Amino acid sequence: MELNQVSAVELVADLQAGRLTAAALMQATLERIAEVNGEVNAIVALRPADDLMQEAEAADRADARGPLHGLPIAIKDLVNVAGIASTSGSPALKDFVPETDDELARRLRATGAIVIGKTNTPEFGLGSHTFNPVYGATLNPYDATRSCGGSSGGAAVALATGMLALADGSDMMGSLRNPAAWNNVYGLRPSWGRVPSEPTGEMFLHQLSTLGPMARSPEDIGLLLDVLSGPDPRHPHGTTSAAASPVTPCGTEGLRIGWLGDWGGAIPMEDGILALCEKALGVFSDFGCQVELVPPPFSAEEMWNSWIDLRSWAVSNSLGALYDAQAELKDSAIWEIERGLEMSGRQIQHASAIRSNWFRCAAELFERYDALVLPSAQIWPFDVTQPYPTQINGVAMDTYHRWMQVTVPVSLIGLPALAMPAGFGTGGLPMGMQMFGKRGSDANLLALGAAYHAATQWPQSRPARPNQTKEAKQ
Template sequence: MDLSQTTAKDLLIDLNAGRMSAVELMRATLDRVAAINGSVNAIVALRDPDELMAEARALDEGPKRGPLHGLPIAVKDLVNVEGIVSSQGSPIFKGFVPEKDDLIAARMRAAGAILIGKTNTPEFGLGSHTFNPVYGATSNPYDPERTCGGSSGGAAVALATGMLSLADGSDMMGSLRNPAAWNNVYGFRPSWGRVPSEPAGDGFLHQLSTLGPMARCPEDLGLLLDVISGPDPRHPHRVTGEDVSPVGAVDPKGMRIGWLDDWGGAYPFEQGIRDMCQDALSVLTQLGAEVELLAPPIEAERIWDSWATLRSWSVAAGLADLTEHRAALKDTAQWELDRGLNMTAMQVHRASVARSAWFRRAVGVFGDCDALVLPSAQVWPFEIEVPYPTEIAGKRMDTYHRWMEVMVPVSLIGLPCLSVPVGFGEEGLPMGMQIFGPRGSDARILSLGAAYHAATGWPQKRPARP
């Protein structure tokens, strides 16, 4: 069984038909983790193998529990999972073992998934480079000297190497889209509110981050999305939506796709990235879609200023209870905390006014286009020892996260967005592009991604080494 080439859908079909047992799949998964994980450090806090085998055996002997019955999944280490160390990559929480599951973990467990451990993440998920003082860095499987991205870096690497067939991620500023691009897999950021967050703390104000699925094909994304979606009565922003599974390929003929490229020159890119995305767009053209280069719908700096304010406000709100541990936080967390704590209410209000203006403008753009496209990253995976890029193509970055600015138009207004692989660059490193639509178009975007996947199949390919 080649777990790196087998979809979650096919594994679940075999489990349900009795052609494979949960014990057999767990044994193959643990063997794969033992063979691969030491070189990439993607899965952390792995549970005792005997306990996992016993849980798989119990599933085989009992009734079917749900759509993920018997499927091993490691949960991103920003999520609390009962009985599994959940550190958030921070020494403050090193060794912390929750007594109950967060909502997303509870939903996966109820669907029959076997939660085997955690996937590595940056400390508190800050920065698109997966390293932390608890578990260390996660390597890119296409070049162990490069970053895998983040913050869902461990999840993306576990998928790319066949240790998992499905993974959960979270995405504020590209945290599942960026690592999907850099590991040749798919990552889907759903419409904001479709997947409820843990019902704790404030439930009204912060609308930037969301949970979402990652996989090696869009159809598998749909399987996990349906499991983790659905309203929770404890959330005031209750979003309903029909199930997206089974995800089938839409016929792109006649669809209008808007290519935003570098946002009129506002976003710098390293060489080759834009060209690769344009080549990927030609696949959609060959399938019958009409691709058109669009002028920037709104000023990039206006979006960025709104984002930088609202993000710091949101991050500081999440870290506020840790102010007494400020010295133990990494420098970027301290920066976000200090900025957020010093903001006035009117600064936040003005940022939200700018966000609202972009949302209204985007509605108009989607009146003419079925989907919009941007690259999924502005740089190639960088050296693993580098905390974050400080310049792109000679342009200095003024913050630790400015190099991910291409993610902000989607994140700021909560649009559904699929990061799809576009192949490999000259050094054999993967890249991706974002396909996104208006809120509520999750099924449509996934179906377009399925058509693209059927024509390309990038996660099942490997680069020709330079």
Template sequence: MDLTRISATDLLKQLANRNVSAAEVMRSTLDRIAKVNGEVNAIVALRDTDELMAEAKARDNGPVTGPLHGLPIAVKDLVNVAGVVSSQGSPVFKGVVPDSDDLIAARMRAAGAILIGKTNTPEFGLGSHTFNPVYGATRNPYDADHTCGGSSGGAAVALATGMVTLADGSDMMGSLRNPAAWNNVYGFRPSWGRVPSDPVGDSFLHQLSTLGPMARSPEDLGVLLDVISGPDPRLPLVSESASVSPVNTADLQGLRIGWLGDWGGTFPIEPGILDLCKDAMNVFETLGAQVEAVAPPFDAEQLWSSWITLRSFSVAAGLEPLASKKDHLKDTAQWELDRGLAVSAMEVHHASVIRSEWFRCAANLFDQFDALVLPSAQVWPFAIDLPYPTQIAGRTMDTYHRWMHVTVPVSLIGLPCLAAPAGFGAQGLPMGFQLFGPRGSDQKLLSVGAAYHAETNWPNKRPAMS
């Protein structure tokens, strides 16, 4: 039995029942990392082997400690982990070793996970392409000359190659969804407020980014989502949420799905992507769902105007302490910082009015449909040495992130969204779609995804290197 390839759900049951030891799982994990990580560069800041094996043996000699008992997990390198270099991909923090865990790391550790190191990310998580001056680029396991996406790119690649069975990520502008699509795995952006961020700085104004799980099945997503969900008394806007696990396969008879496609031509999309996503919609129809094309429900340029104002406002709030070191930041971080510092309070207000109008519009849509679907990305994985696409299908991109416009309708209003694999294009590269619903429909989306997964099982297609 290959312990790096079975599902997290099955592996955790075996660990809890003592049918397999944490030491065995750790040894298999470290062997797998040694075999494949050199080519893809997904795991960084890996802890000492002897320390990890000792921690695993201690788990075997003690009680079962929680739902993640004995499971090795590498944490996204935007998250502080006690005793592990936490650089955020930036030279400003190169070599920094925190003495305490951020909240999500603390929750995974308390649930019994063994935190083995980090997964690579772009500098400060900016841009959907995982490269940084500290660790370099993470490569796509299906074609090492191409990007894996981002910002949770290291996490997605680690999952795709069997180096971990569960991974955490974060998502502002598709950072859980884009790498899931480009690495043939699942990502889940939860309803905003389900998973808390750290109780540091402002806890009221910024509602664009959220933490979430990545895995090779919706059932496995649910395991980690339950661990990292739930309120913290220090945070005002985090909601109580019912458990989603176990994720049961939904009956899709009569399920109403709205297909938004390219938003009426507003989103330029490379050839083949829409066709592949439509093939995935055919799977839903085979399972009994009703899929209907939906005309653009809201002006995409208004969504974009609102988004870039609120995003720069939010990103600059995080980067402001580094303003005196701005010359040490990458150009896109400098651009976000400058825009955010220049925005006025009323500009933020007007952007949030548009956001509110879109939320009301989406609520009406969900009276007609149980879920809506968009592609997860507008382009196929691009060359590893390209910072970001500057044009799509002949249309010039006016910012470094305009090519991810397709993720904005979900992110702007904090909707739950399952990023699911849709298969492979003509060049053998993966792609996926976003299945999203109203706030609070997290469990339903995962159950719908479980039905799709049972029919397709796309993540079972292995990278060539394995």
């Protein structure tokens, strides 16, 4: 097997045992990037090859510092990385080169990972479609005329094409889950607080977004999750969790899995998505799991209204200073900020009360089910030139992000969710499903996902081949 398809678990084992050098892995990584990145535009702000080779050679001479020692990694361009342009995809930050690392970058470097550059993202991570005015669009490696999703689109594409073995992402409204689905890889939205956010600004009120790992298997997800996890004493909501790695398949006989489908018809879905996910769920039935259709447990519209208010409130908090400075911002960012600025404290209290009601309802569900499942996306990858979908099966989308509503039940209350490949539709495009559980069940979800992966091997059996997408772009 070529190095670009070897698992991260195998790569780090070979590096630590001396069967593979960091220099050889870096050379193979740079060759793979040169071969395919021009087709998909997933990795941006790539550091000079000579500098990276020197760093890899130094890693070979040094004592191993941690579990990722010598492994190349690119960090999502919403994270500040010292010495590397950190733009968040925004013209307002296109020349910004931080002097210090954000905590995520610091943790990766502390384990010995070699940071080679960034992965592309939508401007400020808004919208599940990776394009921005700084670096342009990242293309889907299964069809270069289609979106790769987002906001962790560059990360997902880099994994799917073998340019990286591990990638970090972040998820407010499906930003780990949607691109995982559309690129045939895995992504984990951790329990909120397991992976601490950057300890800056206001840190008590906003519990919507989280950082998390992406990879081509649950085993690799567990490896990176342990690196990113752990409390930060500067952050008030950090949690201490048991190690997730090594991930091994769990016993499945008798487990109960609830299938929520399209939430009783409340969440529009394009044709073929539900059928594909139901077929994938058959794998769990074959394992001896009891898979049941779950009636809508809570009002989808109430969740949606709670979500958009809390999200706008959070975005207005994080981007308000740029708005006040009249920085150049995209329309969706301005829409979110202005909605948030107009909200009263009573509106926010009402939105959070709905969130609390859903949390209590979900807690009762998890007394009956070991995991719940929804599709990871409501539509197949769409035209890459389209900013966002405006309708699904004739149902008009009333906001720029309504087409991502299926991610809200998880995001609203900070549950862990493993995005898993579900296979391919009739058009040859990938799709996925999100399996989620109660807070703190991250390791259980990974173990159940590992059993599924052992039986399906979707990323390995249908690897992306971006060098075959030229005709699709013509």
